[in-house]
Amino acid sequence: MLIAGRYAWTAITLIFSILMLTFLYLSSKRIYVPQIREHPGVRAIVEAIGRAVEMGRPISYSPGIASIYSTKYAADTAAGLTILNYTARETAKTGAKLIVGIAPPTVLPIAEDIVRTAYLMEGRPEDYIEEETVQFYSPNQWGFATSYVGMMHREHVAANFLFGEHAAEAMVIAESGATVGAMQVAGSTNVYQLPFFLVACDYTLIGEDEFAAAAYLSPDPVQKGIIFGQDLTKIICAIMIVIGALLTTAGIDLLSRILSM
Amino acid sequence: MAGIWRTAASAVLFVVALTMLVDFAWEDPALQGVATDLNNWAVVIGAFALGLGAYSLIVRHGRIISKKQTMWPYSIVLLLTMFAFIVTGLITGSVTSSEYGWIYSTIIQPLSSTLYGMNAFFIASASYRAFKARSWEALVLLVAAIFIMLKNAPIGYAINPILPAIGGKIWDVAGSTGMRAILIGIGIGTLALGLRVIIGQEKTPLGGAD
Numbered sequence: 001m002l003i004a005g006r007y008a009w010t011a012i013t014l015i016f017s018i019l020m021l022t023f024l025y026l027s028s029k030r031i032y033v034p035q036i037r038e039h040p041g042v043r044a045i046v047e048a049i050g051r052a053v054e055m056g057r058p059i060s061y062s063p064g065i066a067s068i069y070s071t072k073y074a075a076d077t078a079a080g081l082t083i084l085n086y087t088a089r090e091t092a093k094t095g096a097k098l099i100v101g102i103a104p105p106t107v108l109p110i111a112e113d114i115v116r117t118a119y120l121m122e123g124r125p126e127d128y129i130e131e132e133t134v135q136f137y138s139p140n141q142w143g144f145a146t147s148y149v150g151m152m153h154r155e156h157v158a159a160n161f162l163f164g165e166h167a168a169e170a171m172v173i174a175e176s177g178a179t180v181g182a183m184q185v186a187g188s189t190n191v192y193q194l195p196f197f198l199v200a201c202d203y204t205l206i207g208e209d210e211f212a213a214a215a216y217l218s219p220d221p222v223q224k225g226i227i228f229g230q231d232l233t234k235i236i237c238a239i240m241i242v243i244g245a246l247l248t249t250a251g252i253d254l255l256s257r258i259l260s261m
Numbered sequence: 262m263a264g265i266w267r268t269a270a271s272a273v274l275f276v277v278a279l280t281m282l283v284d285f286a287w288e289d290p291a292l293q294g295v296a297t298d299l300n301n302w303a304v305v306i307g308a309f310a311l312g313l314g315a316y317s318l319i320v321r322h323g324r325i326i327s328k329k330q331t332m333w334p335y336s337i338v339l340l341l342t343m344f345a346f347i348v349t350g351l352i353t354g355s356v357t358s359s360e361y362g363w364i365y366s367t368i369i370q371p372l373s374s375t376l377y378g379m380n381a382f383f384i385a386s387a388s389y390r391a392f393k394a395r396s397w398e399a400l401v402l403l404v405a406a407i408f409i410m411l412k413n414a415p416i417g418y419a420i421n422p423i424l425p426a427i428g429g430k431i432w433d434v435a436g437s438t439g440m441r442a443i444l445i446g447i448g449i450g451t452l453a454l455g456l457r458v459i460i461g462q463e464k465t466p467l468g469g470a471d
Contacts, residue, residue: 001287001288002286002287002288003286003287003288006285006286009285009286010286013282013286013452016449016452017452017456020452020453020456021456021460024456024457024460024462067307068466069303069306069307075450075451075454075455077466078454078458078463078465078466079454081465081466082463082465082466084465085465102314104310105307105310105311105312105313105314106306106307106310108310108313108314108317109310109313109468110466110467110468113468114465114468117468130320131317131320131321131324132321135317135321136313136314136317136318136321139311139314140369140373141373142372142373142376142377145376146376154331154332168377168380169376171380171383171384171387172376172379172380172383174387175383175386175387176383178387178390189447189450189451191440191443191444194443196384196387198391199387199388199390199391200383200387200390200391206443207443207444207446207447207450208446208447208449208450208451208453209450210450211447211450211451211453211454212450212453214454214457214463214465215457222462223457223462223463226453226456226457226462227453229453230449230450230453233449233452234445234446234449237445237449
């Protein structure tokens with residue numbers, strides 16, 4: 001039987017999931033393929049890679065410090081890895097040098113596989129160097145931060161990408177990136193670190209933009225269907241908030257009681 | 262061959278994700294047992310991955326030392342420190358031993374605290390750049406930041422009690438509203454990404470490239 005207090009959670013998760021999957025299905029059958037505006041932060045990833053190629057300097061990438069099975073931040077790491085896939089393919093195409101810094105050991109074999117395969121698919125497997133292209137630093141937050149900052153300074157990186165979960169080390173890394181003159185694109189769902197990225201980086205993907213970026217970057221138009229579904233669920237949430245605020249102001253707690261069931 | 266493995270991994274991921282989701286909402290002791298086992302497996306696999314990380318470090322820094330690349334003596338220090346930790350852990354048989362604790366509290370903790378403290382200087386330099394009022398957005402940021410600073414610093418109240426009150430309103434109303442809006446978006450975004458991974462539309466987190 002359903003656990004008491006999770007009825008509303010179950011219903012909302014099911015409704016939102018069905019809504020998103022419906023639009024994914026509609027776009028896969030070409031019944032309705034939504035037009036999605038280009039995101040400046042996502043476009044900046046391509047610009048930063050191009051800039052690094054022109055300057056002849058490397059690109060650094062961090063998929064965050066959270067493990068792939070972290071209860072709270074696994075989605076961030078997954079998003080960081082999907083954007084890494086795109087970044088690795090673009091760098092392989094353009095011949096730029098990519099250095100991926102890794103903190104959680106569980107992410108290491110996945111990141112290695114992603115980058116190695118991307119280089120292979122772009123016909124440049126010789127550019128992928130084992131233990132050099134993807135570098136493991138430390139599972140310790142500050143151990144990782146110092147290693148990553150050291151690498152940025154030694155290599156004089158021209159572009160720095162920070163995705164996935166970053167905590168207090170976000171400011172140290174992003175500001176060091178600005179010091180070496182790197183064009184920086186970051187993304188975070190950690191609302192306490194977002195202001196740091198906003199002031200230190202050139203472009204920041206705020207919250208869900210990081211998750212949507214992978215679908216934006218996908219050449220498959222089907223992927224965009226789920227973004228449309230995602231936006232619709234956001235509109236539903238906004239309407240519910242307005243109705244809830246009005247009802248609560250009028251002294252009616254019906255909606256809040258339903259949602260806490 | 263790789264395609265078959267990825268399909269198999271997708272199928273396993275689908276079943277595991279569904280199990281964990283249902284376990285969150287459905288009360289069933291058998292299902293709860295399976296979910297606990299799956300969580301424990303993740304921890305064990307994570308421990309194995311640490312070995313891969315150590316191997317990667319040894320190979321890379323061994324290469325730096327053998328080729329005498331830039332700053333190679335630091336690589337010796339890194340490897341010696343790592344082996345010192347491993348040997349101490351093996352000899353004492355526990356990471357909670359006093360010897361292990363001594364290394365942690367006298368080396369790692371002070372170094373981590375120092376780096377954390379350095380954040381203040383990084384924030385100062387980043388703020389200096391960000392608070393140049395070159396656009397309307399930057400001007401709003403600058404004005405809001407000044408009021409928030411006056412709210413937190415004692416001098417704000419000393420100048421005029423209204424100043425920290427304005428800062429408080431910005432923090433409680435504008436700040437909280439914006440933060441909650443972002444959090445709702447993150448929740449929906451997580452659900453969307455999770456769905457794409459579960460149904461196999463997004464296979465990158467399983468390794469390889471799409």
